Amino acid sequence: MSELTTARLSVYLRCLESLDASGVNTVSSQGLATQFQLNAAQIRKDLAHFGEFGIRGVGYYVKDLKRHLRQILGLDRSIKVVIIGAGNLGVALADYAGFRLDGFDVVALLDTAREKVGQYSRSGVPIRHARELERLVEREKIDIAVVTVPPDAAQETVDGVVAAGIRAILNFSPVSPRVPPHVKLKNMDLTITFESLSFFLANGHVDP
Amino acid sequence: MSELTTARLSVYLRCLESLDASGVNTVSSQGLATQFQLNAAQIRKDLAHFGEFGIRGVGYYVKDLKRHLRQILGLDRSIKVVIIGAGNLGVALADYAGFRLDGFDVVALLDTAREKVGQYSRSGVPIRHARELERLVEREKIDIAVVTVPPDAAQETVDGVVAAGIRAILNFSPVSPRVPPHVKLKNMDLTITFESLSFFLANGHVDP
């Protein structure tokens, strides 16, 4: 299943939540498409991969489809997250309000700096020593590790995360660590993102 | 020019910087490909869009190609960045060390909260009132706006940024604001990213 498809499922879920909040009961793929600037055929095709959720001549029941999407995305339970690297970015992510709402539970921040261990983030996430990772994973059934350590520590951190049995990693450091095939690694490389924008500024405006 | 191509140019630049730091003078597309797990033909094709930088039978001069890529990516000058929304994430980004190294200069954080305005981030980025945006853009020739405001303020913030004349926006809020066609908007949606990982955990391990 394509990355792009699953990202769109998230978008659809968000659209449906908005419609549901407005009291809308049913929506057609065409309705979704025009309201949220999507492609109707693509919506139908994306959804059809997972079952027949629509009713011909009617569309989709908003609440029904919402529930299906939540389940497909694995959001029908709390997802436990640990953040490794209690620097600016790590702590900011731990305190990011959006997560809690969407069922993501940041269990701990991990770091090796003596003066950070034992502290709490503003929103109350405890900072613990990185060596506790294995124990934490075992006891708390961690689902996702977020890596916000300096680039030269990224690969060893990721290795530790994999060894601890975590199968999904979100990496913010500007390197692409190696992971075994059963582990899903997603890189959020801010430098690449900024350089893309810079490229557009340098070249984008010239084209006819 | 494809998004994917420009992202790869950033990757190539990083690889070349690493080679240069190791004292390597020339490298072939094959050399780059095997060392950094890329595709040799793709490297050649990506580069060939912008000129003939290689020498047949030899490869590419590392320092030369580095300079060319910097120029193509628009990194041969300082890029001025303003961050709108001095919350956890905005301040963390302002203090992110990686930027300064790569020629990105965070000129200011903007916010509307009276108690934040006048303060400084840990690394010394001043927090100013959001209404100063237009003046700041005019005086400082801002290139990129980073939007880290709450979702319901995202569209109006982006509208203001566009009105101020900024043509490249990096948006972290979980909505996709509308922008006119001459403006480049890049969304970094953490919720979608986490939900993709959740999807993988829920479905990835089953496939044969």
Place this chain on the structure above:
DNA sequence: CTCTGTGAACCACTTCACAGCA
């Protein structure tokens, strides 16, 4: 008659394979 689910056509990006230059 409306709207879904889906094969077929289309398009974009990637990889292959080779002509030709150093």
Place this chain on the structure above:
DNA sequence: TGCTGTGAAGTGGTTCACAGAG
């Protein structure tokens, strides 16, 4: 000979267009 630059082939993802269910 070794490697680039590039047309041709291949791959995967998107859009079209319609048969058929409700």
